[in-house]
Amino acid sequence: MLTEGGRLHNPRMRVLAGESFRADFAAADRLCGRNELASRVRFRRRGLVSLPPRPVEPVAKRKLYLIHPKHDQSSLIEVDIVPGAVGIANAAIGTVAALAPDDKFEVRLCEEEVEEVDFDYPADFVGVTGKHGQGGRMRWLGEQFRRRGVPVIFGGPHASLAPEEVRDYCDILVRGELEPIAPQFFDELYRGEYQREYVGARGALDESPIPRWDLYPSDRALMGSLQTSRGCPFECEFCDVIQYVGRKQRHKNVEQVVRELDALYAAGFRRVFLADDNLTVYRKRAKDLLRGIADWNERQPERVSFGTQLSIECSDDLEMLELLSKAGLHSVFIGIETPNQESLRETKKRQNVDVDMAERAERFAHHGIQVIAGAIVGFDHDGPDIFQRHLDFAMRTPIAIFNVAALYAAHATPLRERMQREGRLLDVDVALANASTNIRPVLMSLEQLEQGIRWLIDQLYAPENFTQRLLRMIELFPRDLPAWSNSDRRVDAEAALASHGILSNESPEFARMMGRVLKAIRSKPSARGAAMYALLIWAQQRHNRSCRRSSVEVTAPPSMPLAMQVPRRALAVVG
Amino acid sequence: MVDTNPNPKDLSDAELAQAVETAVREFLKNEGEAENALELGADQELWSQFDSLLIMELLVHLEERFGVPLNTGKLNPDDLKTIGRIRDVATRAIRAARPKTE
Numbered sequence: 001m002l003t004e005g006g007r008l009h010n011p012r013m014r015v016l017a018g019e020s021f022r023a024d025f026a027a028a029d030r031l032c033g034r035n036e037l038a039s040r041v042r043f044r045r046r047g048l049v050s051l052p053p054r055p056v057e058p059v060a061k062r063k064l065y066l067i068h069p070k071h072d073q074s075s076l077i078e079v080d081i082v083p084g085a086v087g088i089a090n091a092a093i094g095t096v097a098a099l100a101p102d103d104k105f106e107v108r109l110c111e112e113e114v115e116e117v118d119f120d121y122p123a124d125f126v127g128v129t130g131k132h133g134q135g136g137r138m139r140w141l142g143e144q145f146r147r148r149g150v151p152v153i154f155g156g157p158h159a160s161l162a163p164e165e166v167r168d169y170c171d172i173l174v175r176g177e178l179e180p181i182a183p184q185f186f187d188e189l190y191r192g193e194y195q196r197e198y199v200g201a202r203g204a205l206d207e208s209p210i211p212r213w214d215l216y217p218s219d220r221a222l223m224g225s226l227q228t229s230r231g232c233p234f235e236c237e238f239c240d241v242i243q244y245v246g247r248k249q250r251h252k253n254v255e256q257v258v259r260e261l262d263a264l265y266a267a268g269f270r271r272v273f274l275a276d277d278n279l280t281v282y283r284k285r286a287k288d289l290l291r292g293i294a295d296w297n298e299r300q301p302e303r304v305s306f307g308t309q310l311s312i313e314c315s316d317d318l319e320m321l322e323l324l325s326k327a328g329l330h331s332v333f334i335g336i337e338t339p340n341q342e343s344l345r346e347t348k349k350r351q352n353v354d355v356d357m358a359e360r361a362e363r364f365a366h367h368g369i370q371v372i373a374g375a376i377v378g379f380d381h382d383g384p385d386i387f388q389r390h391l392d393f394a395m396r397t398p399i400a401i402f403n404v405a406a407l408y409a410a411h412a413t414p415l416r417e418r419m420q421r422e423g424r425l426l427d428v429d430v431a432l433a434n435a436s437t438n439i440r441p442v443l444m445s446l447e448q449l450e451q452g453i454r455w456l457i458d459q460l461y462a463p464e465n466f467t468q469r470l471l472r473m474i475e476l477f478p479r480d481l482p483a484w485s486n487s488d489r490r491v492d493a494e495a496a497l498a499s500h501g502i503l504s505n506e507s508p509e510f511a512r513m514m515g516r517v518l519k520a521i522r523s524k525p526s527a528r529g530a531a532m533y534a535l536l537i538w539a540q541q542r543h544n545r546s547c548r549r550s551s552v553e554v555t556a557p558p559s560m561p562l563a564m565q566v567p568r569r570a571l572a573v574v575g
Numbered sequence: 576m577v578d579t580n581p582n583p584k585d586l587s588d589a590e591l592a593q594a595v596e597t598a599v600r601e602f603l604k605n606e607g608e609a610e611n612a613l614e615l616g617a618d619q620e621l622w623s624q625f626d627s628l629l630i631m632e633l634l635v636h637l638e639e640r641f642g643v644p645l646n647t648g649k650l651n652p653d654d655l656k657t658i659g660r661i662r663d664v665a666t667r668a669i670r671a672a673r674p675k676t677e
Contacts, residue, residue, distance in 0.1 A: 496627035
């Protein structure tokens with residue numbers, strides 16, 4: 001038993017004896033040579049005590065280690081062909097860092113795709129944030145740090161939407177948005193008087209701080225990230241974003257966005273992803289914002305290009321397309337989802353119903369904007385012919401990049417609730433990755449679904465098919481747009497070399513097609529950026545394919561005789 | 576008449592290196608719009624001359640010109656830092672692809 005000056009210093013025993021041990025923490029820690037806060041947490045975790053408020057004493061800054069973990073599985077959007085780099089910089093950990101009071105916290109960031117987690121860092125707290133596809137890694141990191149006696153905080157989309165999956169792996173769970181509760185949260189954290197769980201409301205974004213890009217490995221990200229709004233008014237059945245950030249869209253004002261752009265520019269970014277859930281859905285606001293961004297871009301020594309997410313209906317509006325182009329938007333992710341109208345109705349994707357998507361995609365290309373399509377297979381109205389229908393549709397478009405995935409019932413979504421009700425939810429511990437689902441389809445088997453998706457992806461990224469769509473896009477691009485900013489950032493050079501290495505070694509056919517694309521953009525400088533990005537994603541896709549090639553080779557869509565059977569993992573129905 | 580595109584396998588090592596260097600300089604002048612590409616020192620840094628797309632174009636150009644894949648996935652940006660380094664990397668790859676003769 002530890003004693004100092006004749007006093008009892010085993011806090012646990014003193015609690016059992018009904019004594020207050022509040023003042024003895026520091027002494028016990030000094031004697032034990034351990035971190036005071038960590039020891040307080042250990043006691044709380046045992047559920048032995050309810051700590052009384054403790055007066056703030058002048059102590060050193062708390063060390064806060066914020067981690068954005070690796071993804072559990074590779075996906076199309078990640079650029080793991082470029083070692084030690086990320087496609088889009090993570091703004092979440094930088095935002096939390098900016099919310100932590102400078103005088104009380106010393107913050108260190110870790111982007112795990114870039115650098116290994118430092119388990120020896122003497123952190124007072126470790127914070128981990130992530131999406132569903134990072135859930136496994138979040139849990140693992142939580143275990144590792146707790147084993148070392150460091151209190152772990154979980155927050156972000158996955159922790160908010162699936163708290164039951166992560167609660168046991170952390171000491172503090174933050175659900176919802178941190179900004180509105182940040183002052184209270186950090187104050188309690190600093191004092192060691194924190195709660196087991198915090199719930200943040202959906203607050204206004206006016207006070208959202210500029211992320212601490214100075215702490216982030218910005219030189220290892222292909223694109224910076226800026227969120228000008230949160231929320232989307234649509235109600236697609238599968239979407240978990242609206243469950244997290246709501247359907248009432250909240251906005252940053254233009255001046256705030258410009259300040260963030262200045263910070264990103266200063267950090268070296270010349271490409272920025274506007275990480276809104278739907279940038280253009282409130283048109284007047286979107287136009288004001290785009291004018292502001294265009295003005296800002298005009299003033300920069302080097303022009304910045306942007307990507308974002310929006311919905312297809314904004315292409316009704318010619319002025320909107322022109323403003324997007326003028327602001328420097330080079331690529332937009334649009335949830336095309338499916339050419340099957342019944343499936344669109346089923347999933348409440350009403351903005352896509354009865355819309356000629358191919359023609360809409362051409363409108364974007366005419367304005368120098370590349371459409372990146374999200375495609376989903378496995379709706380209740382999708383039969384085994386859906387894969388061929390997707391391919392036929394794709395080949396009518398100037399869309400080079402299709403991100404194809406199986407319908408997945410994410411946590412907290414109406415789809416998950418329905419699948420549970422119908423007894424079709426499968427207990428599959430998978431991340432949101434291509435060809436993985438947790439739903440039992442209606443009009444096809446799981447085997448057909450998985451094989452069909454793999455066949456579809458192979459077809460979409462086959463040299464002739466991919467190049468045909470990309471060349472069509474380049475052809476439609478206008479000549480008179482400013483050329484994409486030349487980037488001499490090392491990470492961009494690495495991406496180019498990685499893309500070239502993969503495509504030139506895949507087969508002579510790939511090398512020939514890459515050469516054709518490069519020749520085409522030589523005569524259309526406005527398409528350089530979009531085409532370059534398409535080549536990068538093409539290479540990433542081929543890389544992903546080579547990773548799974550050993551397990552399966554699908555040579556025909558499932559409506560035709562299958563060349564090979566895919567080994568199935570055991571699936572169980574839950575709920 | 577002088578053959579401006581001799582078959583690489585007919586060249587000595589020194590001639591091959593010279594042919595690669597000339598091809599790099601001409602590419603930079605014609606496609607990279609580097610007016611001074613022919614006069615640049617072999618060790619002068621090219622970084623500001625390159626964007627990522629130009630890197631791919633240069634590699635494809637050299638591969639087409641010499642008929643040999645140059646990038647086995649191990650190239651890094653430092654390999655393209657100067658004309659001299661590009662010449663050395665490309666020459667090594669071309670030499671390695673030559674059929675072995677007794």
